[in-house]
Structure formats: C-alpha cells, structure tokens
Amino acid sequence: MPRDSAATRRRILDAAVEEFSAMGFAGARIDRISEVAGSNKRMIYVYFANKEGLFSAVLNHVIGQLIAEVPVTEDDLPGYAGxxxxxxxxxxxxxxLSLWRQLERPAIGPDAAGVYTAKVQAMTNQHGSLHPNGLPATDLLVLVQGMAASWLISPADLLAADGTDPASADRLAVHRGALVEAVRRISTPTRP
Incomplete structure (x- = not known):
C-alpha cells in the first residue's frame, strides 16, 4: 500500500506541536515526536531537514494560524483582545509556542513584521507615532496583546484568590469582560 506523505507530514507536525509546546526547543525530543506520530524518525529529517526546521514549521503553522484567525483590528482593539x-x-x-520562541529561538518562525507595521501605521494619528488616545501605537498594541494573554500566564494562586474556579466558564467569561473593558478604556481616544 502506498504511503500518504501528506498524512505522515501532518501527523509529525501535530506531534511536534504538542512536544515543542510542552518542552520547548531544547527539551523536545525527535524520538518522542516520531513515536507519537507513528512515523519513522528518518521521515522527520526527510520532511523537515532537522530539529530546527521542524520547530520552524511548527511555529509557522501555529502562529500563522493565530495571525490568520485573529487579525488585529486597529479600529476595534477591545474586540481584538477578546x-x-x-x-x-x-x-x-x-x-x-510563542513564549518558547521568544525564549529560545526568536529569529525562527513567521515574519509578522509587515502585519504589525501596517497595523501600527493604521493606529497612528497624523501627529506621528501616537494613537489617537495619546499612547504610542506600538506600545498600545503590545499592551493589548499582553493583556489578552495575561490570564493564561498568571499564577494559579492569583487566579483563584477570589475563591472561584479560574477555569470555570463563568469565571472565564467575567475575566473576558474585564479584559475587553480594560482595553476599551486604554484605547479610547482622549479628548483635548
């Protein structure tokens, strides 16, 4: 029976997403990826050349999907944050994977510079690099992205400090509402 190279490549990529997201680049093991993918280890090298090539493919896939599915909407930063x-x-x-990329291999992965440059320019008013609310557009976008991720990178003890289950649908909805409102407040244009 002939091999389905696209299916094999996809299984390897899926297994690599899990391995790299759990272990980072340094901790990930090609042997584990091969085993989980049900593939010969040699096929990883055939499709991706080496571990760094596989990590790059994973980053391009996952971060590319994020960029495509959640485009920055400079005219609706609260909605973007949500x-x-x-x-x-x-x-x-x-x-x-975004965090591992920043820690271990910041130069690998999709080049989103053009996307960000266009968005920052769209957020900038006629006076230079300031958003109409008076903040530098780049800084505002950094803050919005950081706020969107903050719940997921905060200590569990802090998330449960109010006695609620931080993973419950109700609590997540409350946080999402607070996030959207906070971004609305920092992104609303200031009045002269």
Missing part, C-alpha cells in the same frame, strides 16, 4: 483571549484559551499551544 478574540485573542478566546483563541489562546482554545489553542493553548499557540501561547506556549
């Missing part, structure tokens, strides 16, 4: 929170909650590997 959608980003929803995506990260549904796809925890996306946040973990």
């Amino acid at each position: 959608r980003m929170f929803d995506h990260l909650l549904a796809h925890p590997a996306a946040l973990r």
